Amino acid sequence: MELDALVEEFARNVAAQGDAIGRGDSRTGNKHARRYTAALEQLRLRGDEGREALTVLLEHPRADVRATAAGFLLRYRTAKAKAVLEGVIKEGGLAAIGATMTLKRWNEGTWSLDPG
Structure with missing residues (x-):
């Protein structure tokens, strides 16, 4: 799968997960x-090229997509x-909770979403 298709798949499913959680549908x-x-x-397998492709989502219109990409x-x-996560926290809402926890783990030194 091409990098842009993987990034699209990532964004689409982060958004769909957020919508499902908003409906109380944890299974979906x-x-x-x-x-x-x-x-x-799949993006990680491509190293920094895959990570770089994911950076476009730091400007995504949905806070949950921006925050999830920023976390990784x-x-x-x-x-x-960090700036994206701090912005999402200021916006509030469900995505702010995840952004807060991600920054907390980063600051504690226990973050391990992409160890490299």
Whole structure:
């Protein structure tokens, strides 16, 4: 699968998971989480080229997509990813909870979403 298709798959399924969680449908949410995680694994296999492809999502219109991408890009694009997470926290909402926890883990030194 091409890089842009993997990035699209990641974004589409993060958004779908967020929508499912908003409806209280954890089963569907988990299905989409598995899909975006699979896309992410394929991006990781391509090293920094895959990570770089994911950076376009730091500007995505949906906060959940921006925050999820930023969480995975903290080691690769630290300053930008932190800024995105801080912005999502200021926006509030469901995505802010995940962004808060991600930054907390980063600051504690226990973050391990993309160990490299």
